[in-house]
Amino acid sequence: MQLESLSWFPGHMTKTRRMVASEIGSMDAVCEIIDARIPRASRNPDLDELTAGKPRIVVLNRVDQADPKATKQWAAWFRAQGYAVLEVDAKSGAGVKQFAPAVRALLADKLRAYEEKGQVGRVLRVMVLGIPNVGKSTFINKVSGRKTAKAEDRPGVTRGKQWVPVDKTLELLDTPGILWPKFEDPNVGVRLGFTGAIRDDVMDMEDLASRLMAYLGAHYPEALTERYKITVEPGEQGWELLEKAGRKRGFLMSGGEVNTERCAVMLVDEFRACKWGRISLERPPQRDDMADFAEEDEE
Numbered sequence: 001m002q003l004e005s006l007s008w009f010p011g012h013m014t015k016t017r018r019m020v021a022s023e024i025g026s027m028d029a030v031c032e033i034i035d036a037r038i039p040r041a042s043r044n045p046d047l048d049e050l051t052a053g054k055p056r057i058v059v060l061n062r063v064d065q066a067d068p069k070a071t072k073q074w075a076a077w078f079r080a081q082g083y084a085v086l087e088v089d090a091k092s093g094a095g096v097k098q099f100a101p102a103v104r105a106l107l108a109d110k111l112r113a114y115e116e117k118g119q120v121g122r123v124l125r126v127m128v129l130g131i132p133n134v135g136k137s138t139f140i141n142k143v144s145g146r147k148t149a150k151a152e153d154r155p156g157v158t159r160g161k162q163w164v165p166v167d168k169t170l171e172l173l174d175t176p177g178i179l180w181p182k183f184e185d186p187n188v189g190v191r192l193g194f195t196g197a198i199r200d201d202v203m204d205m206e207d208l209a210s211r212l213m214a215y216l217g218a219h220y221p222e223a224l225t226e227r228y229k230i231t232v233e234p235g236e237q238g239w240e241l242l243e244k245a246g247r248k249r250g251f252l253m254s255g256g257e258v259n260t261e262r263c264a265v266m267l268v269d270e271f272r273a274c275k276w277g278r279i280s281l282e283r284p285p286q287r288d289d290m291a292d293f294a295e296e297d298e299e
Helices: 011-026 068-080 096-106 108-116 136-144 186-195 205-219 221-228 238-249 260-272
Strands: 029-035 056-061 084-087 124-129 162-167 170-174
Touching: 011 124, 029 096, 056 068, 056 096, 068 084, 084 096, 096 108, 096 124, 096 136, 096 162, 096 170, 124 136, 136 162, 136 170, 186 205, 186 260, 205 221, 205 238, 205 260, 221 238, 238 260
Parallel strands: 029 056, 029 124, 056 084, 124 170
Antiparallel strands: 162 170
16 A cells, blocks of 8 residues: 555544544543654644543553653653643553553542532543553553553554553543544654554555665664664665665575565564664654655655
């Protein structure tokens, strides 16, 4: 599938949109889980409309895999937009203990209003939203201290809403991952493909890996040198770096040709497993010096 025209909106996502619309009125706040490596691409642009202006806490997940400097820039940017922000690694649990206090701080005015009405101990309800495979269920399990939400390292696992109690006065509504009907910016689909938010079977893995190698060659060449023992030459194309890495790793067919299909799958898998080190693919808008992932010019 051409990445520029990628449209990905299974039927269950339509049902999720309807469910969010029907439940949002009873929510006190919204928790938006995003991928710290791609904070912009992993945000659903329909979320503002869907959540009807509810107070929001943005959780930057997988900070253990993202460039620490970029993560700090993003956290500052989101705070400047008026959001509460948490930096976490849901898999290890780092940072998740700050979630409940952060929610109560976000809703301090509402809690005071409840107390003035004699509603002490009223349960706060928070809807947890995010794109597929962003780590929502893992985050909820860590926050609640129980394996209530189903979590797997592939998109589309959570299919229905689940209420998960955190303590006596805080409940989370887990929702299925939701994308939007069409990616207007082609770079969004590419970045979501890099991180596995879109299933590999709808992606051209060789094209995806070539773009990833082009980006790494331009912004993190030392990661390629350390991992694959290759030197990135000025102006080198992504497909050339893909072939270089494949040759170094021994992905050769008869006649010495590189099996770029097998190598592409390996490269993308290693990026997702953080084998290349801590890498961010985006910067905040006012500091976005990152290159686009437009198709490489053909010679």
